[in-house]
Amino acid sequence: MQTLNSTVPFKSQNSMPRLNLLEETRFEKLPVSVFPDQHIASVSVAKRIADLIRDKQNKGQQAVLGLATGATPVGVYAELVRMHREEGLSFRNVITFNLDEYYPMQPDAAQSYVTFMNENLFDHIDIEKANVHVPDGTLPKEEIHAYCLNYERQIEEVGGLDLQILGIGRTGHIGFNEPGSAPNSGTRLVTLDDLTRRDAARDFGGKENVPTKAITMGIGTIFKAREIILMAWSQKKAPIIKKAVEGEMSSEVPATYLQLSNSVEFVLDDDAASELTRFNTPWLVKDCVWDEQLTKKAVIWLSEKLGKPILKLTDEDYNTHGMAQLATEFGPAYNINIDIFNKIQHTITGWPGGKPNADDTQRPERAEPAQKRVIIFSPHPDDDVISMGGTFIRLVDQGHDVHVAYQTSGNTAVWDDDVLRYMEFAIDFNKSIGSDTSRLRQIYDDMRGFIEEKQPNQVDTQEILNVKGFIRKSEAYAGARYAGLEDENIHFMALPFYETGKRKKNSVTDKDIELTMDLLQRVKPQQVFAAGDFADPHGTHIVCFKIVVEALQRLRQTEEWANDCWLWMYRGAWHEFETHEIEMAVPLSPQEVIRKREAIFKHQSQKDRPVFPGDDAREFWVRAEERNRETAENYHKLGLADYEAMEAFVRYNF
Template sequence: MLKKYLPQNDDRHLPPRVFKKQSYMPRLNLLEETRFEKLPVTVYADRLTASKIVAKRIAAIITAKAAKSENTVLGLATGVTPIAVYQELVRLHREEGLSFKNVITFNLDEYYPMQPTAIQSYKAFMLDHLFSHVDIDMANVHVPDGRLDVEEIAEYCLAYEQKISALGGLDLQILGIGRTGHIGFNEPGSAPNSGTRLVSLDDLTRNDAAHDFGGKSNVPAKAITMGIGTIFKAREIILMAWGIKKAPILKKAVEGEISADVPATYLQLSDQVEFIVDQAAASELTRFNTPWLVKDCDWSNPQLVKKAVIWLAKTLNKPVLKLTEDDYNNHGMAQLATEKGPVYHININIFNLLQRTITGWPGGKPNADDSQRPERAEPAQKRVIVFSPHPDDDVISMGGTFIRLADQGHDVHVAYQTSGNSAVWDDDALRYIEFAVDLSGSSNTDRPTLQHLYKTTRSFIDTKQPNQTDTAELQTIKGLIRKGEAFAGARFVGLQDDHIHFQDLPFYDRRKLSKNVSYDDDIQQTMQLLQQVKPHQVYAAGDFADPHGTHETCFNIILESLKRLAQTEAWVKDCWLWLYRGAWHEFETFEIEMCVPLSPKEVERKRLAIFKHQSQKDRPVFPGDDAREFWVRAEDRTSETANVYNQLGLAEYEAMEAFIKWDFNH
């Protein structure tokens, strides 16, 4: 079991999330072949374990230097990545007496312009997560000043460098890595000898910060950052990376050629650097993703064989059944061919496994032999709950399957876990209030109240600051907009109102006010719904690439609810949990356990269901770094899945929605 912590939130009230075990991955305590890796990489099971290791290393430096009456000079980072490190340092201070009186800190960067009291400022971040909780002298704290006039910045940056040098340089610099490959705010194009300076932020970096600022337009276009040359002067450098979203850029930084296009690759030139990452972030490194290219593998594991054969077919752009012994031998899979061959038998086996994932009966086909099907035949009519983290994830991610389940007579419920009110434009909310005022008419006793609501709401919006939390009334209005759209979409699918549950789980709005929230009432509410329906199938979002963490939080709530109920409720043993993914990215082909093909007509019906969510149409508030509309992303994703199956030699479909089964009973 691996601990998965909720991004940017205290998860003490939620249990560990159990990763589906990928037993084909090499054991982390064995010496690995790392010839593709150009710098040291240490992989830990999860981010908490790794963060504690980093914190202990920092503490050891502080303690050793304090014993010699010397100062420790630390280079610190911000963002989600180091939060658990700072939490552990605070614990070490409170519980084990670690003192910061002799610690001097220099932060990597700060947005420009930026007031230090703004909630988005890195000065506020460091106070919140570390400085306010330890005995550090604030005179020893240095964070780039985002208030400077432009003409003052060059001199200020030079003085920042001189302060570090006067203290003998940084003892340790901790880093994260951005999806552009930036370290600090050294974006693509930065020079390896660059110093502290004012820089322009990459568009992708600003996209990633959009949620913190209430939209990309509010994200500063510039920042003050330490340079790569400054970072290189540290006596020790630790770069940390957590989660699947960092896996692609981590592979480039570790295995790619040194290039200004990926500034983190410059770290390959340092003898003082170590990358400390969790298993998810390391998943695309060659030794984990395609281990047969670097070492002998244990081919007794069917999942590894399936992954390797599919990889080979995709690499060579050949159907599975056309792969030859030479193909195996020339691509690191000779051992597999020898142990499990002849290769044609291997190919047939993998082809059959892929074929068996395809079903037009996601609820199980009645009166059919289900021994080779992804779902049980009985009961013929299943009770189903589709959980949707946001009010449109159901139709975006699995709309075709949702429609198919309803059409085939299953007892289908949908649960919208959060209000999604953060993703409604302010002017849309005003438009709905204006409509209500006009609808009420001059004689309606509600009209004065609605007019007052409109006046106060418009006044708030006119003076609203970036990422300022909406008033309770405005949150309610935006939530009602999303609720109406969700009901319209579910009705279009074919559900009656008593099967549509708008949960509006409390954590969603609580997290706007505090990072440390309890999830117990969210779990209790979810347990009550599960007890009411007693489903045979539960569908949940497994797309943890969601940039705001809502999908992952919602999944953890469902998982904990099922695990608690399993202790007392017999029906839970017959409940299967299926995960779907949405508009961010798809499951890997070898992972897919159920794939539901859609006809052109079903794709059109799914699109119309998505269109019911008008507030998300055209231009969503938080689109991420993909400019396509969500319905376009969804259609492209399912079309790509169908194309992959077809290229592997299977039937050609218009689109396919993919699922994996999650075993929560073990």
């Protein structure tokens, strides 16, 4: 799996010849700093804020900060709090103005930005409360215009913003300046884009509960700051970052207006920067070290760009599309084409557990042992069949000792109506066999009363959570049994980090890792599958994946079998691997596609309309089939066989 090379911040690349740097970043229309991960980036930004505060303190001046909310700046605020507690950083001379607030919004609401700022920063530092400004979401609408003018006036009266922190929405909004915003806009009431509201839906218990409007600083207000830092983390933000950094200025992507500023810097982690030209297609901007993975990526890119099978690419194609260096060093082109074609061909296997008594030197998996012990880790109770149901069924059919481990109960993702329906069934069933139903009826009445009065994102009672967990557990049993497993090979882990009943989960502890280690030690698998689908909007997949990796890392220090255990990552529920990343592609026949669909159908509570569908309006089984078909079509366009569908995997490198 290819990972981006970590780079030092843009302003610190003094060792790089200036000419080379300019050539490498020539598509970028503003300064960009890229860090290995968001934690390192957040610490760097926090240090710059602290340096500004201390510099102002030494001069007897106030530091005026424009602050943002959302997941992006949380790490920055956590580091500032740490510096206050451990290094004595004082905020007595700091004045803050927040970018925005939902409207209408009570300041004590869980979703308000007043609550967010208090929980993540203000309640933990020594800032004067009179120096904190967050737009007021409680005003009568007729007072908002005057209030917004006064908000601007307050900023000007303290000398303007020294530093403005920004995130970026997937619409390209900064603050809540949605597509269509003018570059000279001021603080005002705005209507939120539908995508912005969908992104906030989980915080509000559904999009229908997200306010349609917000008060936001304007782009013109932001531009007046003496320094602007826009931060972005994760692959999810990569497409909009590319547009903002390399695209033409347009009101359709308000962040592109930052290209006009001489005082702006984008601070990104590797994932958010991954679609920038210098990382995604580096051969277009610089000479490259052509290792196997980069060569594979470039040849596939060229084939897709020209719509030609790999074996039909020519030296001229290479030379006219930035790949002359590759053709010169390793050509002629046809030799490169054959090599890459063969490597892609070798990723295809109908034997995901390895083919017995076969030469495995060119196969993704080992031939021996012929029958492997396998654990499929499923973050939610349906990820196994949605993302790798065909491979799951084939592993069982081919005689491997397959286990499935459901890492969480998924008990927050069931409709309340389903709870009442299942309780009604339980009451009727007990009545039919002559059992006393008075206690069940009382619990049912309490549940119904609670649900009728339930507020958005209110935590369910324990009885309701239990029923939701039972629903998903019964569906997981049905799906795994359909795939061919016996009950003793079906494991429900209920990892403690998840079992809060809340949208916000607990931090991972040793208990989560120890439970995973215990299962691994009992099975001693030669092969493990885990969800590497980090586009999951809930964040559960990446948390569960890290738990599996940490458990295996610890076991590898003491257990010999663990060093022979291969970990394969799967995707499909939310995203799919790029063709050049795939290391094992398992083709599915039309009949196997139908069997996979039937396994997914066992998860009835997630069918038709799941509680948390994310951006993709398609049902999970439709997403899975269309993504699997698209993977097969991508292989076919490269000149390989035309399969009905393919499930894709990447091996994790410890």
